[in-house]
Amino acid sequence: MLRKISIKTKRKNEFVSITDQVNQAIKDSGLSDGLAHIYCPHTTAGITINENYDPSVVGDIISHLGKLVPENAGYRHSEGNSDGHIKSSLIGSSVTVIIDDTALLLGQWQGIFFCEFDGPRNRSVWIKLVKD
Amino acid sequence: MLRKISIKTKRKNEFVSITDQVNQAIKDSGLSDGLAHIYCPHTTAGITINENYDPSVVGDIISHLGKLVPENAGYRHSEGNSDGHIKSSLIGSSVTVIIDDTALLLGQWQGIFFCEFDGPRNRSVWIKLVKD
Amino acid sequence: MLRKISIKTKRKNEFVSITDQVNQAIKDSGLSDGLAHIYCPHTTAGITINENYDPSVVGDIISHLGKLVPENAGYRHSEGNSDGHIKSSLIGSSVTVIIDDTALLLGQWQGIFFCEFDGPRNRSVWIKLVKD
DSSP, X not given: OEEEEEEEOOSSSEEEEOHHHHHHHHHHHTXXXXXXXEEOOOTTEEEXXXXXSOHXXXXXXXXXXXXXXXXXSSOOOTTSOHXXXXXXXXXXXXXXXXXXXXXXXXXXXXXXXXXXXXXSOEEEEEEEEEEO | OEEEEEEEOOSSSEEEEOHHHHHHHHHHHTOOEEEEEEEOOOTTEEEEEEESSOHHHHHHHHHHHHHHSOSOSSOOOTTSOHHHHXXXXXXXXXXXXXXXXXXXXXXXXXXXXXXXXXXXXXXXXXXXXXXX | OEEEEEEEOOSSSEEEEOHHHHHHHHHXXXXXXXXXXXXXXXXXXXXXXXXXXXXXXXXXXHXXXXXXXXXXXXXXXTTSOHHHHHHHHHHOSEEEXXXXXXXXXXXXXXXXEEEESSOSOEEEEEEEXXXX
């Protein structure tokens, strides 16, 4: 099953939790057991898994990525968003999570985040479910 | 097939080879052909694939990650382990490896490592096998 | 289906687009729907997805990775390619892409790149296709 969801980001750099939407897609599919592949079709964004409880964790990740990959560092790409492209390859374009008992099998504190690195924009995430 | 394995880490930052446990899970399943998804349910740890032969390689990765993401850098998260959360998102929470002939199909020097970034702790790794 | 393709890199650090070869493997398999897992069996190389249109994007990623992980930084591994090993774990050894209608389902600007971090060398990429 393939589902496409829409996300509207509000800042240049922002992590948006999409855990609920992925669980809804699994529930709607009725798939009890397999893998969920969550894919970002954009080249200045990514997907990561991290702590969903204290929002300062995600804030620290965003802030430290900004130190590792500054907005301006003599990049050649003329669109001015090379930092977003570099962060996209560091974080990765997708995650794969186990489906068990018709739900995501996540660790206690884990959530799935869409990572915006060149917002605000209208974005998509593609969710592909494959059975065991 | 889903298998959960336990790992006891001994240091704050440590890579533990789990290649043998994943191969054992495949052997026990009898699955000849497909994908093995190796998943870390913790938000201050990750999974990576790198050289399994000379341990100084893994030592260099751990040491350089410590330079890129220092333990203290004005983070806001109050638990004092933001460096571990950031490294987790840089390294990634899982890897997927091809199963061929009832074994992991790895490159000659490759091994699979559990990456501890906030140890020592008791940790889990979840292994999901899907057939072709 | 498993396909192994060969790549000849020409520089120490180089991203080589392999999108066409992956699409050809899917076409040859006749698989209409599922996941394509693109895997790098080398420990000083990786696979990433990023912009396929303006080559300066990939140039900026290579150049910035060189700043984050310098060739010489007091590494212990005696082969002198620790930077390549570290970049390999930061970028990741594989990507997974959705197959839809017997082709890769990529975003408009996305391409799949083999990332050489210790070239020039003769390299392999393994493509595993699994049906839905």
